Structures are given as structure tokens and as C-alpha cells.
Amino acid sequence: MLELDGLTVTYGDLTAVDDVSFTVAEGEFCCLLGPSGSGKSTVLRAVSGFETPAAGRIRLDGADVTERPPNERDCSMVFQDWALFPYRSVRENVEFGLKMDGVPATERDARTDEMLELVEMAGYGDSRPAQLSGGQKQRVALARSLALDPDLLLLDEPLSNLDRRLRETMQLELKRIHDRVGTTMLYVTHDQDEAFTLGERLGVMNDGRLVQLDAPETVYDDPTDRFVESFLGTTNFVDCRVVDERGPTLGTPFGVDFEAPIDGAGLATGDAVVVSLRPERLSFAPAGRVGANSQAVGDGGEATVSVTTRVEETVYRGSDVRIRLSAGETTLFVEPSVASAPGVAPGDRLTVRFAPSEARYFDASGGRCR
Structure with a gap:
């Protein structure tokens, strides 16, 4: 579903992402893990179209989308800060993308109801974001992105603003939703517990490079280098x-x-x-x-x-x-x-x-x- 071939992103003399190549299979839940400044979120922004690569190609479902603007890529993003419209209701937030795509009202209403039920927010359609808890806001942001039925869902540290117990609950909710809808997901986090819980494969990034990408147990038990060994767990x-x-x-x-x-x-x-x-x-x-x-x-x-x-x-x-x-x-x-x-x-x-x-x-x- 997603192929990155030599992706490089620079800001002046700074190379934020350096020759990163990997693929994500259709229906896979893949996690990118690394410390702050490792380039993982920049990879996500390049895939979504919010950053222009200095080199490399991005292919989505076989099509080269490297030069396409964000609205011409069949992917959707869940942001770290939720980015909900504060003066719109939960329902209006979820259906916003569908409305912009010109989806008829009847179909839009049905899709919105389906997504709110999926994220267990069916009774909150008339609420405003300010009336919701952090976990509820994250559910609404997830529903808004899934409502568009994207080929690829990008998630940029969406649980980092939640307390530990709620974060662990939401991790299990994300797994449940992924298992139910089967959407291909690329998830960025700096939390190794989160990556191990969610990822079918786990990619470790450091200084803009993808150091290792494999099943979580392989990355932990058979690290490529000392950085991976030190970053995962304690030793x-x-x-x-x-x-x-x-x-x-x-x-x-x-x-x-x-x-x-x-x-x-x-x-x-x-x-x-x-x-x-x-x-x-x-x-x-x-x-x-x-x-x-x-x-x-x-x-x-x-x-x-x-x-x-x-x-x-x-x-x-x-x-x-x-x-x-x-x-x-x-x-x-x-x-x-x-x-x-x-x-x-x-x-x-x-x-x-x-x-x-x-x-x-x-x-x-x-x-x-x-």
C-alpha cells in the first residue's frame, strides 16, 4: 500500500530524513519508533504531502504521489493535538471531510453515525470538543479520519497527550478498530511500550535514518546495532x-x-x-x-x-x-x-x-x- 524509495527531506543544511526506504503492506499496522528529532514525524508529513522531499519517491497503492498535494493523496492523518474545530459539534467535526468531498447529506449522515459508533462516541454527536475528555477528543479525531475511508491512515503520536492509564486503554481501542476496519496504518511514537503493543512491524529511527524494521520481537531480541539495543528496554x-x-x-x-x-x-x-x-x-x-x-x-x-x-x-x-x-x-x-x-x-x-x-x-x- 505504501512504498518509500530513498526518501530524503532537508531543511537548508539540515537533513531531517536521510535515504529512508521501506514498504507497508495493505492492512498492516506499522509503527515508527525513535527519540525526538529522529525524523519519524517528518516521514509522516512527507507521506501526507505536507513536506516536499529533496530526493526519493513516495508511492501509494502503486501510484507515484511524490509531487501531488495532500488533497490528492488517498490518506488521512490523526494529529498529536487532535486539531478539532472548537466551535463545531462532534458530528460536524466527523463529517467535515465528507462534506468537503461533496458526499451527499444522507450518505454523510450514515457514515458519520457508523464512525461515531465505531469509536464508541455515538451519544456525543451534539457535544463540543471543550466538553470532552482527552480520550474522547482523540476518538473523535480518529473517527474524522476514518470517515474518509482512506487507503492509508497516518497517526502522529496521537496518544502522547493522554495520561498513562488512558493511553493504555486507547492503545487497545486502536488495535480493536484496526482489526475491525482493516485500514492500513502507519503510526509514529517515541513510546516503546506503545509501539510493541500496536505494531505488527516496528521501525526504529535515529538521526533521520531507518536503523531497523522488523517484527517487534525480532527488533528486541536481535538488534542491528547498539542504538537499537539501548533504545528498547533497559540493559x-x-x-x-x-x-x-x-x-x-x-x-x-x-x-x-x-x-x-x-x-x-x-x-x-x-x-x-x-x-x-x-x-x-x-x-x-x-x-x-x-x-x-x-x-x-x-x-x-x-x-x-x-x-x-x-x-x-x-x-x-x-x-x-x-x-x-x-x-x-x-x-x-x-x-x-x-x-x-x-x-x-x-x-x-x-x-x-x-x-x-x-x-x-x-x-x-x-x-x-x-
């Missing part, structure tokens, strides 16, 4: 060095060398390798008798690295507890649930274990080592 980054090219074997700041399950052909002794240890992939237990940090083969036949650590701080965070640990010359953290958190205090010792196969490895430039 421990441990600075290591190659001490033996064979293996290769990595020296760590917590005093144990271990063999990394990566190709060492491009690495030389002394090269930097950053190891990512996500807290959910670390196991830990009270350290009993303190022994040397080591790598050993466990009962399942897989090597495990054991590190003796000292508890520096515990932070209660509602559903979980973040435990900050000193480990040799570096720090680590684990995040057990409150129900499973051990009763530890600063000064206690824990043995932390991880399987090298569960870690992710990155070279000095941030590229993935495999």
Missing part, C-alpha cells in the same frame, strides 16, 4: 577487551575472561567489545561462600559466567525492585519483581550468572558482532 553495557582472538575470549572489568559466541575474524587482541546484559537475562542468588569469578559449564551443557557482586542500592519501583550492584570495576543492575525480590540491603553479596549466548555484542563503532 547493562559492559566494556570489555579481546584478550585472545581465538574464540574470541573477552576480558571483563569484573575479573573473569569468557569465550564469546561470536565470529572473531574481524577482531584483534586489544579491540573493544561492548557486551549487553539485559537484566531479565541475568540470574542471581545470595553469594554464600565468596569464590573467584569464573566461567563454567552448567548442567545443560551451556557455559555460564558467575560474578560475585556487592549490593550498592535498592530502589522500589512499584511492580519491581532495581538492585544496583558493584562488580569489580563496573556496575550491574537486576530488576526482579517485588514478589520474587530477595530481602537484600546495601553491603550484601549476590552471585550473578549469565550465559554468553544470552548476551549481545557490539564493536567500537556500535555495530553488532555476530
Whole structure:
């Protein structure tokens, strides 16, 4: 339904979107995720026709729309600030686009009723936007865009102005509506939880470039580079060095060398390798008798690295507890649930274990080592 081929958008000397190419299939719900200034909203504005690309092509349902104005593209946009007409009723807001398209009144009324029912706002047709909550305003904005039956619906951080509970409710509502109407949707957000909840595929953007686009679980478990690993979830980054090219074997700041399950052909002794240890992939237990940090083969036949650590701080965070640990010359953290958190205090010792196969490895430039 949507194809971007080398899309580039510039503002003077600033390149906001740099050679972005991807496709969105008909009926797909695709999310673009990235920090502020990464270019994700600019991509949306270029697709809608509100920005003129410096290079590249935009195709919608097979037709090149790069040079077409917004009103000649069969797409509709839901904005972050809702952009409702304050002095028009909910019904008048929803039917506005249909009226501009010259849709007859009878058909317009029927379509408006259908959309208000879809977003569960059927009883609010005579209300003004000022009388609505934030979630209700967002439902009206969504109904207005869907009323036009666009080939592509663009959503620019539409839930960012809502509180957390309402935002989570609206995420589920959006999934329900998408499943019911089947409209192709391209959704922009900086909230990773939102992207994982909604997206059938997730594209991560950074500095105007599309870094990775794949199924959410693939992007999380198999990141292309260190930026993706750091942006999604939380992790421990441990600075290591190659001490033996064979293996290769990595020296760590917590005093144990271990063999990394990566190709060492491009690495030389002394090269930097950053190891990512996500807290959910670390196991830990009270350290009993303190022994040397080591790598050993466990009962399942897989090597495990054991590190003796000292508890520096515990932070209660509602559903979980973040435990900050000193480990040799570096720090680590684990995040057990409150129900499973051990009763530890600063000064206690824990043995932390991880399987090298569960870690992710990155070279000095941030590229993935495999």
C-alpha cells in the first residue's frame, strides 16, 4: 500500500530524513519508533504531502504521489493535538471531510453515525470538543479520519497527550478498530511500550535514518546495532577487551575472561567489545561462600559466567525492585519483581550468572558482532 524509495527531506543544511526506504503492506499496522528529532514525524508529513522531499519517491497503492498535494493523496492523518474545530459539534467535526468531498447529506449522515459508533462516541454527536475528555477528543479525531475511508491512515503520536492509564486503554481501542476496519496504518511514537503493543512491524529511527524494521520481537531480541539495543528496554553495557582472538575470549572489568559466541575474524587482541546484559537475562542468588569469578559449564551443557557482586542500592519501583550492584570495576543492575525480590540491603553479596549466548555484542563503532 505504501512504498518509500530513498526518501530524503532537508531543511537548508539540515537533513531531517536521510535515504529512508521501506514498504507497508495493505492492512498492516506499522509503527515508527525513535527519540525526538529522529525524523519519524517528518516521514509522516512527507507521506501526507505536507513536506516536499529533496530526493526519493513516495508511492501509494502503486501510484507515484511524490509531487501531488495532500488533497490528492488517498490518506488521512490523526494529529498529536487532535486539531478539532472548537466551535463545531462532534458530528460536524466527523463529517467535515465528507462534506468537503461533496458526499451527499444522507450518505454523510450514515457514515458519520457508523464512525461515531465505531469509536464508541455515538451519544456525543451534539457535544463540543471543550466538553470532552482527552480520550474522547482523540476518538473523535480518529473517527474524522476514518470517515474518509482512506487507503492509508497516518497517526502522529496521537496518544502522547493522554495520561498513562488512558493511553493504555486507547492503545487497545486502536488495535480493536484496526482489526475491525482493516485500514492500513502507519503510526509514529517515541513510546516503546506503545509501539510493541500496536505494531505488527516496528521501525526504529535515529538521526533521520531507518536503523531497523522488523517484527517487534525480532527488533528486541536481535538488534542491528547498539542504538537499537539501548533504545528498547533497559540493559547493562559492559566494556570489555579481546584478550585472545581465538574464540574470541573477552576480558571483563569484573575479573573473569569468557569465550564469546561470536565470529572473531574481524577482531584483534586489544579491540573493544561492548557486551549487553539485559537484566531479565541475568540470574542471581545470595553469594554464600565468596569464590573467584569464573566461567563454567552448567548442567545443560551451556557455559555460564558467575560474578560475585556487592549490593550498592535498592530502589522500589512499584511492580519491581532495581538492585544496583558493584562488580569489580563496573556496575550491574537486576530488576526482579517485588514478589520474587530477595530481602537484600546495601553491603550484601549476590552471585550473578549469565550465559554468553544470552548476551549481545557490539564493536567500537556500535555495530553488532555476530
